[in-house]
Every structure is written in structure tokens, then in C-alpha cells.
Amino acid sequence: MIQSDLFQTDRETPWQDVGQGVQRQVYGYDDRLMLVKARFEKGAEGTLHEHHHSQATYVASGSFEVTIGDQKKVVAAGDGFYVPPHVLHGCVCLEAGILVDVFSPHREDFL
Template identity: 30%
Template sequence: MKNIVKKENAVRRQFLGVDFVVLSMGRDTMVTKMLYKQTDFVPFHKHPNEQSGYVISGKYKLAVDGKEHDLKEGDTYSIPADIEHSIKIIEAGEVVDVFSPIRQDYL
């Protein structure tokens, strides 16, 4: 199967200063693991991709659609395409994000 990616073969990348790993890609979706450091900050931005996430560890403040949401381990979220959002890292950790369609700027 070409959609299986072993941990040692995952592709490491960086975007807006944030380290992340591309875990797998299907025809229309991309799975990434964000490796947030305490000093990271993702400013307001938007993209043509729907984004859904699962917080593995850490604490975050997600600002979307004029509201702030505190996120911690076990929390999930979905952000529609073309909606401005930002993420403030309160405590370092990891988040799995799924994007549809695939984020070309993450390749």
C-alpha cells in the first residue's frame, strides 16, 4: 500500500517557524503532526483547506471567527476553508491536523 508511512520515513518540514511531520497523504487529504514549541506562534492566516485537529499534548489558544478557544489533550476542532485563525502555544506539545484538500505549501 502506498498510503502507509512508517515513523522513520515521515517527512519533516517547517512552516511559519513551526516544525511538523507529514504523516500521510491520500488523494484529497493530508495528515500532519505539528510539533509545537513554547516559543512558537501561528499568526492569523487562512488557506483554501478545511482543517481538523486532535490535541495529543500541550495547551493552546485557538482564535477563530472572532472567538478564542482553550484547547488541551484530547480536544478536537474543525476550521472551515478560507476562515482566518491563529494558534497561541500555552504549553509545548503535539497536534495531529488533517487538511482537505492537500496543502500544497506543506509539500
Template identity: 35%
Template sequence: MKNIVKKENAVSRQFLGVDFVVLSIGKDSMVTKMLYKATDNVPFHKHPNEQSGYVISGKYNLKFGGEEFALSEGDTYSIPANIEHSIEIIEAGEVVDVFTPIREDYL
């Protein structure tokens, strides 16, 4: 199975007021690029998907598991499925997120 998405064909979406693009969808995983604005707010939430990310640009405070993590360019993270988490945008930027399984609410 091949799933190639050229950047001009990436599907733009919005969730909780945050703009993002769906980059590709495989059998069991999904890749997205979050386009965080300084005014975005992602409150505590959880989903049945493991979420791993790579910070391309910007600065963020990620909270989960009773801890807070300062993230910036080049940092990565993994959030287990069904764990409450939130992200505070300190400086606008972009983050690539991979979800397993696919987030149906992002389609």
C-alpha cells in the first residue's frame, strides 16, 4: 500500500480552533502538521490514540502525567493513549504529530 501526499494536496482542517493539515493516512497511523498560532489554546483532553510529535518550530508547554515539559525546535514527545494532556503555545510554530490508530475525528 502506497500513500504519498504532495504538499499541495495536503488536506487543511481545524480542531479546537487549531489549524492543521493531514499529511498522510496509513493502515494504522496518521501524520499531521499542526500550525499553532500564539492565540491558540489546547485545553486538557484525551483520545484513544497514542500521539508522538516532533517540534519543527515554536515554543510550547506540554502537560501530561502530572508534569510540564518545555518544548522547542528539535524536541520530540510521546503521549500514551487515553492520557489527559494539554499544550500551551508560548511562541507560534509548527509540530508534526503521528497518531496511532488513525484519529477519526481529524478526517
């Protein structure tokens, strides 16, 4: 079983540059769960994609136009959304901000 350290701090958790104005920090995880913080510059995109993970996302700051399947909605700080497995989804950052993602199982490609 893989597992992160028990505690993560903002200062000690490195930001990974994933390009196109998006960075992420990987927080706690094990085989079944992963918490990730993603920082977007205004205009940055989370390009449309799909994966086998369930995903729940909390909008910590900023605003985003989010597409999930055939639905599109603008979400802002304090909002959230859910993405079922294998559903095409993505976002466009309208106002610089941070998304907090939870994935189940963990995202092997983020480690």
C-alpha cells in the first residue's frame, strides 16, 4: 500500500508546474484516496479529459466555467462539483483561483 506522510503543510508541499498557467500540490493520499490543490491563472484551462477516478472538487477561490459531460456552469469560491468516473470534463479559469480536488482511487499519474 502506498501512503503519503501523515501531515502536509502549504510551505513544505512543493508546487508542480503542469503548464499553461496551472500548478498543483499533492497532499494526503493512499491507494483509495488523494487530495490535490490546483492553482489557476486567469484564462488557464483544465483541458477536457476523462479518467476512471471519482472526483469531488471544492472551489477555494476564483471562478471557473466548468464542463461536465453535456453540462456547463460557472462556479465560484465556496461552490463545488462532482465528476463521475469516465465522464468528459474540464474548466476555464475566469478569475484566478484555487480548486481543491479529491480523487478516488488516488491519481497514480500525479505521483
